[in-house]
Amino acid sequence: MPVTHTQVGCPYCGASCDDLEVVVSDDGKEILEVRNACAIGNEIFHHATKPGRVTRPRLRQEDGTHKEISYDEAVDYAAKVMIEAKKPLIYGFGSTNCEAMAAIGRVAEKGGAVLDNCASICHGPSFLAIFDNGYPSCTLGEVKNRADVVLFWGCNPMHAHPRHASRYSVFPRGFFTRRGHKNRFVICIDPRETDTAKISNLHLMVNQGHDYDLFNAFRTALRGHEIPEEVAGVPREQILEGVDAMKKARFISIFYGMGLCHTDGRNHNVDIAISLTRDLNAITKATIMAMRGHYNIAGPGQVWSWSYGFPYCIDLSKGSVAHMNPGDTSSIDLAMRNDCDAFFNIGTDAGAHFPIEAVKKLRKHPWITIDPNICMASEIADLHIPVAVVGVEEGGVVYRMDNVPIQFKKVIEPPEGVISDEELFNRIYMRMCELTETEPVWIHHPALDVAKAVTEE
Amino acid sequence: MAELLIKNGSVFDPTRSINGDVMDVAIRDGRIVESAGPNAKVIDASGKTVMSGGVDIHAHVAGPKVNAGRTMRPEDKLFKSQAAAGGYRMEMGFSIPSTFRTGYDYARMGYAFVMEAAMPPLHSPHVHEEIHDTPIVDEAALPVFGNNWFVLEYLKRGEIENAAAYIAWLLKASKGYGIKVVNPGGTEAWGWGLNCLTLDDAVPYFQITPKEIVSGLIETNEALGLPHSVHIHQNDLGNPGNYRTTIDTLRLAEGVTAKNRFGREQVIHSTHLQFHAYGGDGWGNFESKAREVVDYVNGQKNVTFDLGAVTLDETTTMTADGPFEHHLNGLNHLKWTNVDVELETAAGVVPYVYSPSIRVCGIQWAIGLELALLCKDMDRCFISTDHPNAGPFTRYPRIYTWLMSRKFRDETIGSFKYSDKVVAATEIAGLDREISLYEIAQMTRSGPAKALGLKDLYGGLSPGQDGNVVIYDIDPANLPSDPSKLEAAFQRAAWFIKTGEVVVKDGEIMNHGNKRTLWVRANVPENPQVKRDIHDKFIKDYTVGLQNYEVRDYLAPNPYVIEVEMEA
Amino acid sequence: MNNSIQLNLITQRAIEEGVAMEKGKTTPEYFEACSIIEMNPEDIKQLGIYRNTNVRVTSECGSVVVKAVVAGQYCPPGLAHIRQGVWANQVVPPRTQSTGVPQYSGFPVTVEAAPGDRIKSALECVQGACGLWNGGT
Incomplete structure (x- = not known):
């Protein structure tokens, strides 16, 4: 018998509707029907289980083609880019959960990065x-x-x-x-x-x-x-x-x-x-x-405010204190000034949604896209790491446009082997610690235990 | 786990009437024990003050309005953030510090527990997200009930059992600790831009009075037998002449006896009393009514209070008293954030500067201290700043110092632009009392622990209690004559051991401890009506699904759940 | 020389764009939804073209070929709309007025008839700009 999940959250716009009903096939692999959603939300759920998903990280080769690599290799690559860059820019987070936004904080702090989200070009x-x-x-x-x-x-x-x-x-x-x-x-x-x-x-x-x-x-x-x-x-x-x-x-x-x-x-x-x-x-x-645009774009504003006191445009490159100055530490301005030397596109598509002049500038440096889907940012990236679709294959806390936290649930398993944003970020963080021979700083989230176990293997 | 022996400290433990006696404290497996074995790690505390870990009964440290304050005030970070140390997270902010700084700073001061003072139930996942990102210090959170539609409807009809069943459900759903009441009725009225300023102002539409809400919640609290009492922020906060409403509210507890298995004796905890002890009929003749309020409290065994003492800083006010923040904004015209929360509550946030150059601020400062200096039972009077409303919690050491040093108080009065007027409107200049270290321990350890129903865990150094021990570099036999030295010693403990682990040494954080989230599961008889009411309201009036409202277990990863059985 | 007209351009969301984006930015639906400029009929007339003709839109920082259509949501004369996304961002000025936000709406463009010009695919627009376009589809 197919299973009907009720009160499912919709990972599209800032209205973050959580009254969807999603009918999943017996084997838990296919979404048969979506009720109550708008046309766009409907498309997201159906799209997730359609053929053509990327299920392994892809690394761009000299000849421009993409080659599949393992998550371990992708984690290693991302960790090295983060460490080697003087001022990496981490941008996006329109479409992921708060658990991931908290996890990226450690990566950004350790990497001396600028941490920014879609509000930078939006609200x-x-x-x-x-x-x-x-x-x-x-x-x-x-x-x-x-x-x-x-x-x-x-x-x-x-x-x-x-x-x-x-x-x-x-x-x-x-x-x-x-x-x-x-x-x-x-x-x-x-x-x-x-x-x-x-x-x-x-x-x-x-x-x-x-x-x-x-x-x-x-x-x-x-x-x-x-x-x-x-x-x-x-x-x-x-x-x-x-x-x-x-x-x-x-x-x-x-x-x-x-x-x-x-x-x-x-x-x-x-x-x-x-x-x-x-x-x-x-x-x-x-x-x-x-009217916040994405279902959890209020999330980074919340998570990073309690982590750093600033909702966006957070420059962590000093290493000692965070600093925010939109117009200066904002993604587009950093890009146009050539003031960052690596770009992490996470849960968004800067390739499609940044002015093309900014895309061209950012593309001069290593570009890593972390997103479930094929998008412009994945197709110009040096490395594309696919992850589970939050709201469909991964639950977690999201903040609606009115800053109300809603606990989204997952309705199906991600494709075999595909991991969540949170796990990916924790693994990148652990790898950065290994590479720099430093101790990881206080992490206690259950997801980390998974990450630890995987790293130890 | 390693054993620890803290040797030869001057110990202050009011739970056993130990007043500076030189003795040893032993810890094994995270708890205080009678004695340590020969392999215990020894910490020499001779010439130093030893207390159990501090307990903060009321502070706004996690959740939506704290974070609204952080978001709204980038200037609170500017030149006020401590540089990160290797191995630790960045520490940002002053009056509304980041979660990491909050945990580290409480630990540096030797605090083991802090109560988040107002959790909007709809936002409880947010509160728990912040709590689990706050290192070291144990936390719990009080959901607000004083303007909740279920509560208003049940109490209007006198249905205490239903109110109890609903509250029991909500405590579990939000992983909350007890019953917080903020401006009862007034915050619901604020949904229409109105307020309830007296105990008899009926709430629009619901037609229930603040008096009925408070009495009903006290009765419900005792019917449930919760570890903590009703924790109330009275009506008419912050206005001249409000002391009458304050005393009238406290009178509602007369004749009510605490019923619980936790040793709690009060049935009402009146919070940030400083904001509620004002005389005068306008700002022109604004004056202290601390004596009137404390005289009443001194005579009532079933009332406890915390100070809400003003620290004379630039800070960020925030409260579920939405109409008050709007009113305050009309006074200072700075930025104003407001969040009305469907069916439950509201919140407002406004920056505020308690300036020594402003007469009213000086009087407020005096009132906060007078409340303690006039109090006769220090086990019922607790130190707070209503963080961050009257000042940041990191100023507790300064408050201890003001209380302990008349000289320091006089210096401060002398620094006011309008000292004469402050002195004329208060009694502060005539109070010689200097609070002792023993009394400080009562006001920050044994007292609040007992009032919260947590005396088995916190507040003392008896075998079986949590192994929370702080050592301050203060020689009780030879208190420093320079107040700033006393303050500095309280600010950064020489040692702080939290549940058996050394988390602070020489004022520096040593590790991230093993923090917990405390919450209360009240078990009540099955109540079909309340179940149906909850279901109906989520279908009709809320905009969030019931399944997505209850806080999931993973959000409170280190729970300490206190079970309560309600007798049918 | 083709006719041209000066317009004030805005780039915003549309439900068709939203649906197509979730289908995928390399799909024909996304191409259909986003490679158009919505205009007032008067402006189309003044440009001397038929509806649904390709036009070249040029701003201070770039140019893009899209199809001119009559706005489904009425645009007054002088105002035009390209739905947010790949084609719009070929011409959006990256200037931010020191706020971080580019000038996504309210910037002058020249629109000229370009009936013979081909509309590039999304990938060609973006990969092409980055020197990664290999001539595929």
Whole structure:
């Protein structure tokens, strides 16, 4: 009989839905059916057991072809690159668990590396704004249970977080919002008429790149001052309609995304969004939330904050203390300055998602990709080490976009011999210790015992 | 495991009324024993102070709001981080140190146990992730219950049994230790931007008062027979004139007797009392009401408290009292983080500078110390800074020193910009009392261990207790006249042995010890209604699946589980 | 000389891109989903091309051939969208305003009709840029 796993977590977007049902074949090897997932989540589960998975590390040869090598050889290669590089850059972690993020900390500390995650090219400006202005937020259940005004600013959940509106923000019937959608006034602010704009009560079509002006108009109007007839391409009446809805609200949730972080203004756009939230709290209840892209991209921000005090762009090359200075210790800036001499792409695809100019610069140095899938980063790497797919073949803690930890489970075994990120990092760490004839520093996680046993063999 | 013999130290062990007697302490297999064999490793402690490992009853050291503070404040790391030593992890941060620094710094001060003071149940996997990344020091965490929808509904209907069954389930699900209450009712009200400032302000929608919540939880706690009592952060924290609400809250314990098998005597632990002992009706005539509060506590055997003493640092305030942090932000206009947690609680984080140039800060500092100096039973008065709210835990040695040295207190008062006004609004300048080493041991060892129901493990040096022994380079017969020397000796222990292993020598970390996570499994009769309520709320109101909510065992890899049986 | 037009380009997510990416970045689905530029019909008209014609998009730091289509999610005149991913990143400026984040959205591009130019595959774009392209598929 096939087995149905319930309350399975979805390893795609920051909504981190954990209500999937996954039907697995008798032998536990094939995923037969996935229920409740969006189109993208569905694809992830089905993709995992399709033919064509890489199941052994592949090392690029002189002639450009890849040759399969053993995990031991791959671990040795990675450990040596990490030791020999003066300032290796470790980047990614959009798609792995927190156990792996903790394990990589030891590797990075020992290697004197820069430790960075996808926020660096995504919600990094949110961190910069939080450093300046804080972050009055809430968990997604609060939105579901209380919010009667929901604002999507520069984000398009209908595409990027397909079940966000139905699980948390627009449609669900919550404790104090029994009528679901009918209890909520939805505002969308976007230069395009996105599919999110189409489900909104009010769409303000802001001129692209002029969000700061519009936020300013909102704050001004909220404080009872005059605003011009048109701001950032939006007529005054529409702005006042939005402001009026907010004033009458009992609980406002502001969600924002790359429309603020990826364009002119960056952290300043987020900063003023936070200030608007603070202003609103003087008259009613208001919260703000970054629409984090991946199911556990909030994870490295958490794990590394408790490890180093910084969420990203962490330069450990001093060896004594960690140092963070986005714009300087951020991946793209390091790449463009030629300021790192080895690149570890982990649980992401920098090959596809970095500007090509940055990829070209990084590719001048050893490039190691650690990811379950074939992707651009694997196809330009010197070494590609495949790992188990977290959320499908490996469980672990992940942090949803609202920083709520969710314990994901595994539903099938990884392909024979394929190991987890955490085990891989612990093995690289142990190998680095062997090569440098040093003692490993306090590790107590059960996974390490596995790693130790394997190393001893 | 090797045997250790600590010879000729001046031992302070209030559990056996040992007050500086020169004697030996032996450890075998991680525990204190009567005597050691001939092969024991000998540590000479002559001319030094010997105590059991410290017990911190209340600090925010692990979890979502601590980490929100770390994330929000890169400046807390700047020039304030200790350089890493070979063989150890990096140590980052000051008021909100990294987990590694937290473990190392507690060990350097000779602390064996710290209670994480407020765990949002939904975030309990996070709390445990941080705990297992904190070396050496044993930890437990108190889930918050004072604004939990299940609790509000059960107590509104007077269903103590159901409340008990739910709390028992949640302690197990979150691997939690006991019942923490933060601004009862007020934090739920904060879901609508409101608050409950008195004991009689009804919670919106739930229509239950803070008074009913506190009384109900005290009753539930004793029905369960938990090792610790209700641990409460009262309503109206941090506001002038709040001492009345504080005393009114403590009165709710009158006539209630502790029922448990752990030797605990109190039924309410009032935390960071400094923040709740304020007089005046505004900041203009803000003044100390420490005497009024302590006078009440002195007369009530079933109440314990910790100080929440202000250390005059730049720090990071954080509490599940969401409305308070919003209010504080309105006073200092620095950055503000807030997290409302569905069905359970909230949290706020705001940086704060306790400046010696600000009158109110000076008065707050005085109140924290007055509470101890006016207290008559030091086994019920514990040292805390409500880390990091009134200051970082690494300032405990300075608090000991202020308490032990009138001279040091006078120096500090003298350094204030408005010394006269601080003196006028407090009694601090008139208090001659100097706390003894014995009393320090009561306030940081025997007292909190007993209040937590952990006296069999911690707090003393009797055979059978954990082999946690700290040696401070302080000669009780010849206390240093320079307060900074006393502080330095407490800051970095000469030796710290944690469950039989030397983890600190000459103030330096020697190894990563063998830390544990303590939690309580309360066994209650099967309760179908509560089971169904839990199931329903997870289907309808939560956004996380029940299966993914309960903390999995691997996240607390070194558990020490305390079993409690509730009588039907 | 082909007609050309100046547009403001943004590069963001789309569900089609998400689904295709999880299928694999070397699949035809990913190619279909991401090697397009979404434009306003007026701008396509002004460019003097039919819909679904290849165009060359050139920014301050590079150029890429993609197919011009009418935006499914309406773009006002003057604004164009290439879904995030391989083709978009051939032209995204790596400048970060000292924040770490490249200028993924809101940068000027010149779009010119290129009906005879071939759209490169994902691998050809990325491996080619790194000198690793061996002419395969």
